[in-house]
Amino acid sequence: MAPPVNREVLIGAGHWLTFNLSRKEGDARVLRWADNHLLDLKWEEIGEHYGRYRLHVPEAERAMARSLERYGQLSPVVVCRRQDRYELIDGFKRLSAVRGLAQIPRLSARLMEADERQAKAAIYGLNRAGGRTRELEEAWIIQALVREDGMSQVEVAELLGRHKSWVCRRLALIERLGPKAKDELRVGLLTPTAARQIVRLPQGNQTEVLEAIRREALSSAELSGVVDLWLRCSERRQQEYLLAHPREALVQAKGVLPAVRDPRLSEAGNQVWKRVGMLLDVLGRMEVWLAHHGRTGLRPEDRVILLPRFQRLGRDAGSVAALSQDFVGELERT
Numbered sequence: 001m002a003p004p005v006n007r008e009v010l011i012g013a014g015h016w017l018t019f020n021l022s023r024k025e026g027d028a029r030v031l032r033w034a035d036n037h038l039l040d041l042k043w044e045e046i047g048e049h050y051g052r053y054r055l056h057v058p059e060a061e062r063a064m065a066r067s068l069e070r071y072g073q074l075s076p077v078v079v080c081r082r083q084d085r086y087e088l089i090d091g092f093k094r095l096s097a098v099r100g101l102a103q104i105p106r107l108s109a110r111l112m113e114a115d116e117r118q119a120k121a122a123i124y125g126l127n128r129a130g131g132r133t134r135e136l137e138e139a140w141i142i143q144a145l146v147r148e149d150g151m152s153q154v155e156v157a158e159l160l161g162r163h164k165s166w167v168c169r170r171l172a173l174i175e176r177l178g179p180k181a182k183d184e185l186r187v188g189l190l191t192p193t194a195a196r197q198i199v200r201l202p203q204g205n206q207t208e209v210l211e212a213i214r215r216e217a218l219s220s221a222e223l224s225g226v227v228d229l230w231l232r233c234s235e236r237r238q239q240e241y242l243l244a245h246p247r248e249a250l251v252q253a254k255g256v257l258p259a260v261r262d263p264r265l266s267e268a269g270n271q272v273w274k275r276v277g278m279l280l281d282v283l284g285r286m287e288v289w290l291a292h293h294g295r296t297g298l299r300p301e302d303r304v305i306l307l308p309r310f311q312r313l314g315r316d317a318g319s320v321a322a323l324s325q326d327f328v329g330e331l332e333r334t
Contacts, residue, residue: 038076040107040109043098046079046088046095048095049087053120056186060093065101076091077091078090078112080113121160124137124141136185136192145159153168173199177198177199200227212243
């Protein structure tokens with residue numbers, strides 16, 4: 001019996017990535033680093049042709065910018081050559097972050113020898129090795145390998161070292177997502193968690209549900225419940241009510257109003273419990289709005305008027321957070 005093909009992803013100087021690009025058992029093609037020397041590239045020299053296979057997560061990019069500003073570049077990005085240009089394979093958050101940092105005009109990069117299929121496989125492999133793969137990013141890569149590069153699902157499974165059923169599920173996920181949802185997901189307006197719920201809906205209904213998410217700033221749990229209810233709707237008027245009043249519909253579906261008093265707590269304890277619950281609900285909605293949508297719809301005049309409100313929000317929220325941490329410490333000591 002022939003030994004299994006090695007599909008492990010090894011990262012470091014002198015190491016390589018191994019993917020099975022042949023249906024013949026034991027025949028593997030190795031993705032090698034071009035050499036052991038690092039390139040010193042201006043960020044303008046690095047293209048993002050393969051950026052369409054990565055999710056745009058603004059808060060992660062802001063965190064990367066803070067890390068680069070404080071510690072500098074700790075690990076090289078990975079690039080390959082496409083015609084006369086370097087194209088990025090791994091390090092998209094770092095590249096996006098340095099554009100706003102004047103003190104880091106260049107990036108250290110490792111050059112990989114890879115053709116079109118191998119480059120897509122390397123994006124998957126490098127991120128999987130770092131524990132950073134996301135279901136929707138995997139789906140984009142698989143869709144490109146099947147639809148653009150003409151590979152069969154079985155060949156893609158062998159290339160990535162996964163079962164063919166895994167490939168089939170990922171492909172179905174991305175191809176059930178409507179055009180508007182795909183666009184919003186790609187630019188970070190739709191979160192991956194929300195997208196996994198949206199794909200459960202027929203494409204013709206996804207846009208109106210997306211609009212309800214925006215208008216009501218639904219949490220992930222609320223969106224999941226709304227999708228569950230939508231799939232059980234038998235009439236259009238039920239769907240219209242659900243879109244217009246999603247939270248009321250969720251309460252009605254549960255059959256009971258949520259408990260307003262915890263019998264284990266005193267009267268004072270119940271008052272605090274209720275206030276914290278209301279605060280967490282409002283903060284959750286504001287976090288969704290700030291992180292994923294809403295800002296682009298504001299006019300310049302809106303921003304001038306809203307500025308002092310958000311300045312106060314920042315101050316008060318910081319004060320409440322600090323006092324809450326002190327109280328947590330007090331509670332843990334008792």
